[in-house]
Amino acid sequence: MLLERERELIVKYGRKLITSNLTTGSGGNLSIYNREEGLVAIKPTGIDYFDMEPVDVVVMTIDGRVVDGNKLPSSEFNFHLGLIKSRPDITAVIHTHQVYATTIACLGWELPAVHYLVGFSGNKVPIAPYACFGTPELADNIIRSIGNYNACLMQNHGLVTVGANIATAFTAAEEIELVARLYYQTKCIGEPVILSNDQMAVVGEKFKTYGQKK
Template sequence: MNEMLLKKELAYISHKVYERGLTQATGGNVSVRLPNRDAILIKRSGVSLGEVTAEDALIVSMDGEVIEGSGTPSKEFRFHLGIYRTRPDVNAVVHCHPNYAIGYACLDKELPLPTVTARKILEHVPVAASAPSGSLDLAQNVTRVFETYPAIKACLMAEHGVCAVGDSLEKAYNIATLVEDTAKQSFIVQQLKATMPQAVTNS
């Protein structure tokens, strides 16, 4: 896929993330590795995922230098680059702030996997330690999780959100949605256990 098509796909996936309610305001960011080039596309800072256009996708080198585009890259570009360096199988990263998954992230708790689908596809969703948004510490914390668990498809970010990866933008988006839906299902199961202990015991 050429660069212009990837820019358009990045905008399309960004809109899906926002419309699905996986992030709010100008939070979250999406990136994709450029084929045959040591660089990525990532949305510029300050634009809502719901309003991203192809022109908002900046080309950033693996050293963090803006090669092409106007504006500054998302302040979280460092952990995107860290993941790409660590995981050559990853071609896309979706970072978002979905409500139920954030609940578990704020408890510094790995995502429970109550369904066979979640266990099969996600397998393990660990937590990256908390650090200020856009900081080098946060980039190091997120990158370290993907180094420590080289097969994971997502991690929670303590007090922050979710980082999902895939070999394409669509697959990274699908992982992000599965993480949030799994978090919602986990919450429902916990509520049912709390209100229906006898039914759970007898099931």
């Protein structure tokens, strides 16, 4: 079975999306790119995360040809492959329908630096214009809007996060949900104080040395 480890991780983190309340049912999708093999493991379309097994995960070439698996790939494979091809630092892509981030996306807003943990994306989370799911237009909108950020809201749709591995992409999705909730709640009370670009630049530098390092 090609990309056995990557397929196992797709199953593991797919289930974590559900248990962490980052999506529901079979919604959302995730992928991992093995650069040495030039292959991408991606969630199959329309399958419940707790029914999905590693053998169900689809393996594709970076140009979109299925090379292993007997299921159809995610309907959003266009933007997964597009993001991976657009930036050499991207090895994993996660797309969710998490409630608070999607609420902000449904308002057509970017997510500003209401809390320093927005730094998991950058100094904000930009938003991509709406396009129907599964279309090349949506893929183009996301790739253009995300730039060098690690997260991007999708108008009237959800959130996409990227990372050097699936764990960092998942952490970004979790932390952005917290920031989105804080933004929602502060907007309900008044006008939140937004951190400046200079303040977020300091956060970005500190993030480089945060956590356990090898």
